[in-house]
Amino acid sequence: MKSGRSGPAQDQEIRLASVLDDLDLPDPFKIEELLARVSKKRGRPIHLHTFPAITGDELPCGAWLATDKADHILVEDATSPLHRDHIVLHEVSHMLLGHTPRQTLGRAFHHLAPDLVTGVLGRTSYETEEERSAETLAGLIATRAAQRGNGDRTTPSTLRRLNAALSDS
Numbered sequence: 804m805k806s807g808r809s810g811p812a813q814d815q816e817i818r819l820a821s822v823l824d825d826l827d828l829p830d831p832f833k834i835e836e837l838l839a840r841v842s843k844k845r846g847r848p849i850h851l852h853t854f855p856a857i858t859g860d861e862l863p864c865g866a867w868l869a870t871d872k873a874d875h876i877l878v879e880d881a882t883s884p885l886h887r888d889h890i891v892l893h894e895v896s897h898m899l900l901g902h903t904p905r906q907t908l909g910r911a912f913h914h915l916a917p918d919l920v921t922g923v924l925g926r927t928s929y930e931t932e933e934e935r936s937a938e939t940l941a942g943l944i945a946t947r948a949a950q951r952g953n954g955d956r957t958t959p960s961t962l963r964r965l966n967a968a969l970s971d972s
């Protein structure tokens with residue numbers, strides 16, 4: 804018998820929960836360690852880069868860039884460590900959800916060899932379905948990481964703040 808309550812929203816919730824369950828979260832949580840584990844699972848390196856903030860354009864404050872050999876996460880230099888982790892979790896969520904990087908390369912990325920770049924997903928808004936699900940998953944990861952962090956005396960408050968920042972956005 805089919806439930807009348809199932810639909811796209813419920814499917815999405817189930818999918819996010821399943822991705823979260825498959826995730827081997829570091830305990831205590833460290834964003835670099837999470838990247839290492841996701842990288843191992845994907846069988847390709849993930850590199851974290853910072854780039855200078857440029858004013859005037861509607862530029863993403865974070866991006867996921869995929870080449871033939873590796874994934875690159877780019878974050879703005881000027882952001883706080885907390886904001887940086889938020890962006891990184893968001894971009895990792897795109898990878899975990901199997902989203903496709905898009906060609907929205909701005910001039911901030913010109914220092915990377917353009918011929919190596921097969922796609923980039925800019926984080927400019929949450930308008931699209933993919934943006935919303937990536938942001939939701941980033942929040943779920945932060946929440947679970949905070950729950951796991953109980954054994955560590957310094958991590959939980961950091962993660963609570965991260966989680967609060969994620970809830971605000």
Ligand SMILES: [Zn+2]
Nearest residue numbers: 925926934937
């Ligand atoms: Zn995004």
